[in-house]
Amino acid sequence: MIRIENISKQLSHRLLYIEASAALNKGEKIGLVGPNGAGKTSLFRMIIGQELPDEGQVSVEKGTTIGYFSQDVGEMGGISAVAEVMNGAGPVSEVAAELRDLEAAMSDPEQMDRMDAIIERYGEVQARYEELDGYSLEGRAREVLAGLSFTEHMMDGDVGKLSGGWKMRVALARILLMRPDVMLLDEPSNHLDLESLIWLEQFLKNYDGALLMTSHDREFMNRIVNKIIEIDGGQLTTYTGDYGFYESQRAQNEKQQQAQFERQQAMLAKEIKFIERFKARASHAAQVQSRVKKLDKIDRVEPPKRRQVVTFEFQPAPRSGEDVVSLKGVHKAYGDKVIYDGLDFMIRRKERWCIMGINGAGKSTLLKLVAGDLTPDSGAVTIGASVKLGYFAQHAMDILDGEMTIFETLEHNFPRAGQAPLRALAGCFGFSGDDIDKRCRVLSGGEKARLVMAIMLFDPPNLLVLDEPTNHLDLDTKQMLIEALSAYEGTMLFVSHDRHFLGALSNRVLELTPEGVHRYDGGYTEYVARTGQEAPGLRS
Template identity: 35%
Template structure:
């Protein structure tokens, strides 16, 4: 049976059509990711389904028995505690509890109690606490009033309230925007276990691959449904595009052949009839129109000058704000080829550590030594708010680089997809993604040796995220990343550092093992809150210790795999440069024979190294899989 049926829906905003005769059906238990370019109308469609805005034509059908829930646009506030705010979201439960305390009618009281049992009212506080804990709230924080928390944390409470309702149809619009990695991983797991139907707008590819079983694509004002996650959707979409483009090529060839016949024989009486027939056939051919997509955003980080390691060394560093120490005893080094992702819940000190590296925060004690020629590129979300609304991207870049030419300024902006039209557009007319790209352009204007990226993808769509991954892969400097996007971390980082309990230390494992570590932490917290017996707690600690030991034993093997990947990446980059040089016709007119021979030899050497690294990588991966299977 269907949870949601959309028939021939037409939606307009200020007269502009967003959907025209669009249809979609979501079955019971089906979780659907809604994707489409920015501005296509995804959020508007959710609002229409929720009944917040009227539709222009068609129908949206939701059976009366279906309970629907959507995260409120406004963050909750007031003196109620977090746990009470979440519990209050279930209005039926709150009404029944009030009625049970005040009603005099014995028959009605029995009905109320029956209904309270049916909706598991007694377990509600425990369920609400589990959801809040999953979204990053400690048991102590759950008792504090909502008004104590910032807007981002209050939006987590709004999300918790919606999940607590456990509806038949769940509508989520960018649910990970206000979450850190830890809460995002928990939400993915929660959605996987959710038994109801869901329609989720998200730019988080990992969530779209892990937590949904179909993708709805809003494109050219229509809706199409593809079964499977986002990766499957992309595969099918590309296959269809190839098929359609091949058909377009066939039609073009057929049209050209017919037109050639018409042009040659139109004037000859003996061929006039055939020419007329060909003209009519030409008219019946479908129009020459391949799949049209918006031009994807291209990112390109400027390459830094090579510096010897280490770039930065920290020795016994303590840091914080005012008289409050956030991080202590940090002794680490960062090298030119490091790709590091910082793990740890919001509030543990990840941004504090980034600010230390960026030179935006002075340590309380200890020493930080930078390479004298080090250039740092620092990106953080708050920098978007520092942009001058009435200034254009070009004016911002002119202020940052007063000695640069117009060509140089425009070139730097173009690295991040800010073309000739956008560079002269005032910031207050730019989208969130365009503002983020402007901040990235400003942050990298001095060819940094290290990129410090604090949630760089919050305003980027799926295609822009992919471009960012490719740009970071091609970047020859170091990267330190904070992100709630697990896929971005997996694709960019080869080292994980955990910011926890006031310190920063390497985490021996990958994202999958970090997810397991988080689950262990939550289980231990739940056990402590329930005061379970000592033997159970001890066995959990032993199991966690055993897993940590296994990770430690396998870490050298993982390090070898990462070393092989670095060699493969370096070889691929060098091969591309040499092939581009050999493909340049100007090179052959100016180069000497011995120079050409040297390049050919160099190219052959890199190709050989790449093949050897690939063989090593495959062998090591096979060895790792066997070891993990033995340890599972």
């Protein structure tokens, strides 16, 4: 359906692609992977014709419909969310628009002399609308929005009043409702809660078109894709299998290539030593010449490309008392909406609580109560002896000084640390080379989040309160964070929609439901095994 043939592409001073080739065939579900800045978004834009390769070509089979979801959702407003979704549903939305125009014309007295032609055209368009299953369009649009966690009130309200994250969901719903022959999805798992993520996963599994997507959620990718295309060093390499298979295959290929490289280097060294030793002796001239010619003809094995591996080791956190946080009789409401009514909850040293619950259940509220950002309407929240608390929340990014560079920000927070450790810290969180000289005001939301987390973890607290810490992190940085937190000796309370993160780090689950609060010993993996569900909102 889509062929990428020998493309080369340069963006500013960066070479993105050098004679790279790949293909997307009917029914394939492909994950597109590569480091930040490798050219994933550029590839999407070349497929839809928004960009052109400098050399080579990207060809799309005639008649193929393509739906493209990107992080840039554009302007929305003035109509309801459900109308916005229906307007983007491809051919059927265009037919619906013509039907509305014809209905208006039929009731317009000034159009009486054309009425026979209007009625005839209306019949043709109506037949086409039925053929495209247009009369079920609104129902299907509402079904998709409900799957993405919209309430009826949100569906019918002005789409312009929604936050950026909810507008992203509207833009995604447009593509899903369209059901094109090919979906190009650039980070569709961003901004989704766990219930929406699992619903989307099921939708894409059942989708019979071709799919090319990026995602920083390895579980999500693993469950959907059957092929991986990797961008690395300007090349596109295809692996048949899911993300887990790709990781193991890539490691195996690198190991084999390294062994081949080392064997060849040993052979070359031996030959060169012989040439150097005997090149001045006439009796060995023929042998020397023979070996020189042999070396000239050898195809050199390249060492495997080394992708930078990010690692971060915590300094030991100071020890806290055994009772870290105590909530007793906590009541909290927003207007008439009661979030907690007499909540009792105790967190003890080394416990790692993940908080589960649908939107509005009070997950972030609980974190804010513990962190001291909110006070309960009644009851008490008590922090234990020797507890040093670190709180990661989205609003924490607002405290960065926009005029400071990344490196100046780190130096300001840790004046005695020295340059080398701070540069290493910046590198771990994805800021290498000239990146550390960027001013905070020009950073993206994801870059700000990474910087705030770097500051928090350099001098670690013994209680970490984390609200969606993996948002905006790429797969490598996320894995680094998981490995670092696995070795962390302190206590954790966190909310995340990343199932790999939840399973790797939690040893307790607190589930918030309309029926009450449920506690589970054992982490997220045990919770799934006991309840049979990956999220509370999916219970039947």
